[in-house]
Amino acid sequence: MSETPAGPTEEGQTNSSQQRGDSARTRTRSGRGSLIWTLALLALLLVASGCASVAKPDGWAPAAATGGTLYLSVDSGELAAVDAETFDRLWVFPDGDEAACGDEDPQKRDLDGLYAAPLVAGGLLYFGAWDGNVYALDAETGDCQWDYETDDPIIGGLTLNQDRIFVASTDGTLYALDPVTGDEIARTHAGDVWSRPLISGGVLYVGTMDGAIKAFDPETLEQTWDEPFDINAGLLTDPTPSDGSILAGGIGETLYAINAETGEEQWSFGASSWFWGTLLVSEGIVYATNLDGTVYAVDLETGERVWQYATEAPVRAGAVFAGGVIIAVDDKGNIYGLDPETGAEAWNPQSADTKVLADPYVLSDGMVVVVARNGDVFLVDPEDGIPREQDINE
Numbered sequence: 313m314s315e316t317p318a319g320p321t322e323e324g325q326t327n328s329s330q331q332r333g334d335s336a337r338t339r340t341r342s343g344r345g346s347l348i349w350t351l352a353l354l355a356l357l358l359v360a361s362g363c364a365s366v367a368k369p370d371g372w373a374p375a376a377a378t379g380g381t382l383y384l385s386v387d388s389g390e391l392a393a394v395d396a397e398t399f400d401r402l403w404v405f406p407d408g409d410e411a412a413c414g415d416e417d418p419q420k421r422d423l424d425g426l427y428a429a430p431l432v433a434g435g436l437l438y439f440g441a442w443d444g445n446v447y448a449l450d451a452e453t454g455d456c457q458w459d460y461e462t463d464d465p466i467i468g469g470l471t472l473n474q475d476r477i478f479v480a481s482t483d484g485t486l487y488a489l490d491p492v493t494g495d496e497i498a499r500t501h502a503g504d505v506w507s508r509p510l511i512s513g514g515v516l517y518v519g520t521m522d523g524a525i526k527a528f529d530p531e532t533l534e535q536t537w538d539e540p541f542d543i544n545a546g547l548l549t550d551p552t553p554s555d556g557s558i559l560a561g562g563i564g565e566t567l568y569a570i571n572a573e574t575g576e577e578q579w580s581f582g583a584s585s586w587f588w589g590t591l592l593v594s595e596g597i598v599y600a601t602n603l604d605g606t607v608y609a610v611d612l613e614t615g616e617r618v619w620q621y622a623t624e625a626p627v628r629a630g631a632v633f634a635g636g637v638i639i640a641v642d643d644k645g646n647i648y649g650l651d652p653e654t655g656a657e658a659w660n661p662q663s664a665d666t667k668v669l670a671d672p673y674v675l676s677d678g679m680v681v682v683v684a685r686n687g688d689v690f691l692v693d694p695e696d697g698i699p700r701e702q703d704i705n706e
Contacts, residue, residue, distance in 0.1 A: 371388060371389070371424075371426040371442065372628075372669035372670040372685060373391075373426035373427055373428055373429055373439075373670060373683075374429040374671040374672070374673050375429065375670075375673040375683055376429040376431075376432060377673065377676070377681075378432045380395065380397065381394070381395065381396060381402065381451070381452075382395070382675075382681065383430050383432070383437060384681075384683060384689060386687035387404075388424070388425055388687075389422060389423040389424050389426070389442075390404055390405065390423070391404070391430065391439065392404040392405075392704070396675060398705065399704055400705045401705060403453060403454030404454065405447070405449055405454045405456065406421035406423070407454070411456055412456065413447070413458055413459040414456070414457055414459075414494075416459075423445075424441065424442035425441070425442040426441055427442070427467045427468070428440065428467070428468055428469030428470075429469060429673070431471070431472060433472050434491065435451055436448050436457060437450075438470050438491070439469075439470065440469070441466060442465045442466070444462045444463060444466060444481065444483075445461050445462070445466075446460040446466065446479050446487075446489065446494070448491070448494060457494075458494030459494065460479075460487070460489055460494045460496070462483050462485065462487065463481065463485070464481050464482040464483035465482050466479060466480075467482060467505075467506040468480055468505055468508045468550070470508070471508060471509045471510065472491060472511075473516070476489065476490070476491070476497060477489045477490075477491045478511070480502055480505035480507075480518055482504050482505065482506070484501055484502065485499050485500070486500050486502035486505070486509070486518060486533065488533060499533070500528065500533040502518050502520060503520035504520055504521040504522060505518055505521065506521055506548060507519045507547065507548060507549060507550045507551065507560075508550040510550065510551040510552070510553060510558070511530060512553035512558070512572065513553070513572060514530070515527050515528070515536060516528040516530040517553075517558055517572075518551070519549070519550075519551050519560050520547060521546035521562075522542075522544075522546070523542055523543045523544040523545045523546055523562075524540040524541060524543075524547075525541040525558060525560055525570060525575065526541075527540075537575035539575065541570050541575045543564055543568070544564075545562060545563045545564030545566075546562045546563040546564075547561070547562040547563075548561070548562035548563065548586060548587065549588060549590065549600075552590070552591040552593060553572065554593045554612055555613075556571065556572050556573070557569045557570060557612070558570045558572050559591050559598060560591075561586075561587030561591070562586060565582060565585055565586060565587075566580050566581065566582050566587075567580065567581040567582075567583070567591075567598070567610065567615075569615060578615070579615030580615060581610050581615045581617070583604055583606065583608065584602075585602055586602065586603045587600055587601075587602055588601075588602075588603060589627065589628055589629050589630030589631070589671060590630030591630065592631050592632065592633060594633055594652065596611065596612045597610065597612060597652065598611075598612050599652075600631075601627035601628070601630055601640055602626075602627060603626040603627065603628065605622060605624070605627060606623065607620065607621045607623065607640045607650065607655070609652070609655060619654060619655035620655065621640075621650055623640065623646060624642060624644065624646050624661070625642040625644040625646060627641070627642045627643065628643055628669045629641050629642075629669060629670055629672060630672075631672075632671070632672045632680060633652065633674070634674045634678055635693075637649040637651065637694050638650040638651075639672060639680055639692065639694060639697070641664075641672055642668070643667055643668060644663075644665075644667065645663055645664035645666045645682075645699075646662070647662040647664065647692060647697050647699060649694060649697045658697075661697070662692075662696075664682060664690050664701075666684040666685070666688055667684060667685040667686070669685055670682075670684075670685075679691050679692065679693060679694075680693075680694060688701060689704065690702065
């Protein structure tokens, strides 16, 4: 990875008296060793988990929606806005070989792949891409307002806290950006991060592929725990808050509950493969999917198993709650509706007959959006689980 002269060290952070222009000039993007390592690791994890057999960074971003507009990545390296009722396409970014951001001249935009749902706030849509850039688009028109370049791919999602956007790159750095201008406000060393940072209780939490969860003051980016929570096995799930705990899991085949104030372990729950999907917490139960082909329901207070359900294939995508049932989709596109208290089937498993890695998304009307790896989009009614393919009208 190329060195950034004013970059952070493990002990501190650089507040952005250095403006974004200086940062961009000092970054050369020549550190392809780190990018190649990230790509190789992603391919290794996917192949080992049975989720894929290729190393191409196509992405598997979940959907997001606001105000009747659905945001989807149905083609690798593109983000589209569609009408949530008619599925008419409203715009796509990038639209063509070149696109301009802000006052910049148009240039070639090759996002390569998107792995996290975009963030929509204040009329803008924010996301990070495999090309290492953070983008801010006009949510209504898709026009790019600004972009910010990091040194390596961005896999996790972005987090907004009042006047700051937080993004963690696989270059090992946690960045705080101005959401209006994209200027860098601060940065610190965090480690290789593949998950979305979490703001909870005025604290910023980050889980790393080095196996650590770190707590930062969002204003200063100084660490607030005496020492990070460290398990020496990569953490893949987004840190999830609940009742004074931070929940996380990953390659270590274990789900953890950590005291949000101290970073001390409260309990751990073991499985036989990796936790990767977004964790769902409801009514004192943690619902966690696993690559061992199981949906687990775990007591939030004790960490004890409440029930488990065996799927037909590994489950990378997280579960969602819709229509009174837990809905999970395995990587072969099999769709399950489960009673949240017992794990009993609410209806017979259905199938979209295609690979699914992205978390499902629940629309305001209760329908569930499932985006397949090949870009197909399905609407699932939680009453029967039947997937109905939706064409995007261009």
